[in-house]
Amino acid sequence: MSSTYVHYSTTPSSLPSDYAVLSRYAAAHGLTDATTTDESSALVEGQALNDDDTSTYDFEDAELTPEARALLRRKSRRSSFPTSYLTPFNPTSMGALPDDLGHRSGPAPRNITATENTPLLAPLVPRIEEEVDEEDVTPSSVAHPNVLWEEMRILSKYTLPVFGTHVLEYSLVVASVVSIGHLSTTALAASTLGSMTASVSGYSIIQGFGSTLDTMLPSAWTSSQPNLVGLWSQRMAIVMAACLVPISMIWFNAESILLALKQDPEVAHLAAVYLKWAVLGLPAYSFNTVSRRYFQSQGLFAVPTRVIVCVAPVNAALNYLLVWGPKPFRLGFIGAPIATAISFNLISICSIIYGVWFIPQTAWHPLSMRCFTNLGVLVQLGLAGVGQTASEWWSWELVGLAASLLGPVALATQSVLLVSASTTFQAPFALSVATSVRIGNLLGEENPIRASYASTAAMLMALVIAMIWSAMFTAFRNSWAYLFNNDEDVVSMVASILPVVALFQVFDGVSAVTAGILRSIGKQFTGALLNLSAYYVIGIPFGIWLTFSHDFGLVGLWIGLTISLIYAAGFGVWICLRTDWDYQVQKVKARIAADQKAGVRHDVEGHQ
Incomplete structure (x- = not known):
């Protein structure tokens, strides 16, 4: 990937004021036309702001209309460069960048003449722009159902292409x-x-x-x-x-x-x-x-x-x-x-x-x-991620090995059930990926309230998706196996176990999404502990005990797997609901600041 981009200065002292940047960006993009002027006049009653005084103007003490305060909160949501999308600075010509699903390129900037007052940094910050992100969401609006519906719509838009992939x-x-x-x-x-x-x-x-x-x-x-x-x-x-x-x-x-x-x-x-x-x-x-x-x-x-x-x-x-x-x-x-x-x-x-x-x-x-x-950070989180991801993959291989000891009919039945569950799992897994991205973007924007809504919306969506799969398995349990095999013994055994698999779907989907939420906030180690304890301490040993000590057969293994996911989903939801999203924003800011400091040190050492 080409390096033809504007180099972002990493020296904090070179950063102009947020409001100065906002003012200059508005001027550079021709936003001082009649429409914008009308909006600006409605913002500050009796006050005139310009390029020179925006960097020191006390917005908190000014007599602002409610509309003004809402707009300024949206403009200053992040600590620097509050505009929507940053394109590389080119004084002569810049067109709108190509966009994609969930990705806004913004308006094409007009011709800009560089002056001594032109910011050294690019005049915009790239982001995934969703119109609802500009709304002023406060803790008092928690009961407002529209926010959850908005997040569900966004997550659905993100999930569909991931599912296809x-x-x-x-x-x-x-x-x-x-x-x-x-x-x-x-x-x-x-x-x-x-x-x-x-x-x-x-x-x-x-x-x-x-x-x-x-x-x-x-x-x-x-x-x-x-x-x-x-x-x-x-x-x-x-x-x-x-x-x-x-x-x-x-x-x-x-x-x-x-x-x-x-x-x-x-x-x-x-x-x-x-x-x-x-x-x-x-x-x-x-x-x-x-x-x-x-x-x-x-x-x-x-x-x-x-x-x-x-x-x-x-x-x-x-x-x-x-x-x-x-x-x-x-x-x-x-x-x-x-x-x-x-x-x-x-x-x-x-x-x-x-x-x-x-x-x-x-x-x-x-x-x-x-x-x-900073490779050590990736290795540390990566090992935890292996514990979270690989432990689940390995558990299925272990269950398959146990099923092979029950005879060819049980093994064929396990193959049918495994393929079926793996296929339906792709939907909540895609949702978990979309949720990780959405929450991560919101944390980068310093928007903890909407990140909380996105987390709740994702868990509710996972529950709905799982209920649909459960209903499908229950309704077609007597004929489902014919999609894979015509052996009547296999068809009968699949039909007898599918009700357990239907229950399994509910907690499998919720667990997948909570794992995605944990990944988005860097809690892979917590997810690894959940999976390891769920599968290897509780679920699989209990399933093997039912299967071989109490002659439950293959259904005993699936009961064990269901118990493990009830445990994992329950604790996962509890952790996600108790997450301090303001603290997660601070973690992201600290990580970005640490990399910025490291970049400055690297640049200085490189010039010496």
Whole structure:
């Protein structure tokens, strides 16, 4: 991503007054026309403000109309640069920047002549602009239902493209399994084992570390230093690169590890081959984890969706061509992981092209040695994120292993239930991602009240979504399994367990969203403790006890999982409702200030 952006000065003493900037920005953008003049005259009764006195004018003591006070509160919501969207300063020509879902580029500035009074910094601050953010929300308006409806509308707008992205990305893995599944039973078992090993030892680790950016990027984007989005992304790329070394070593030595775990030798060998070729896509998968959050933090939720919409058909074609295609292209078993690796790399290339040429560069930070600073913060939060994310992934593999001990019918039933629950989970998970971004943006804007509303709205939405899935599973429980299998024993067992799965949906959705809220405020460690205790201390041991000691069968495992999510969702909601949002704003301000100070020190050392 290009570094063609306006460099934001990091020296605090060079910052002009907020109100001076506001005044100059209004003049530069021609906002002193009749419309604005009428509004200004209604603001301050009997007072005239100009460029020279706005920096020292006492707005608190002035006799202002209620409309004036409301407008000034909105203008000064953040500590610096209160306008909506900052474009790079160009005295001769600047057009409106391209926009995207949830992303406003603002009006095209008029020609500006630079003078000695022109601020050294760009005259606007980039942000995700929602019209409702300009409303004056106070604690006394808590009972007003419109605020919750507004946040629900915004979260719905953010969630839809994220949902599409995750479903299409899931299709990349499904296409690989489907294409191999028609080769042989051994090949299908090997690809399943290889995919499971990749998820446990690689993808879940990467996603866990990537969740750190849910804390860092959204609040950075709406702060006074939006280029920290690019800087934190670069830092995470370095952390990811370090993580790839042990992951690659595990994948290249997978056969001996799988044999030590008593896997079938032929299946273990093919699974190891699968993983060796899958390594080709591992760096791209890591990059995509970072780039997706880079876009989403700016409100560009549709960008990853557009990219993967283009790549998903290519992936399907590659799977057919490399696994089943004509001889010059047909590779057989190894064609599937190669196709997936190519697809991951195509996503990376498309993301880079989009980031360089099709969106503003305001969030980007030029490559420098600063990207090697503050890595410890990312590692600390990343390890907690691994505990929060990977612990849940691993628990499902453990449940699958326990189900395999109950016989082929139970294993087939578990496959049907797992695919069903995983598919419906994509909706609340997408909502959790959207919630992380929305709350992070609001914290960066220093808007704690609306962040509280967004948190409550997200939990209510998760409950509604979960109830819809629950009703669907309950209504179609007797015929649901026919979508996957025609074995009457499997159909009967699925029907008997689906009521438990329906209850499971309610707490699974709420737990997913509370986890997103915790990520947005940097409480990955709390989320990790919740998941670890929920699954490994309470849910899974209780489920195994019911299954094997009291002959509950597969339903015992699902009862255990449901108990674990009741615990996780209950405590998650309690923590979120008790969150001090003013304190969370102060944490964000402290983090931004610390990076600003580090930037000044780095610039000084660089000039010496």
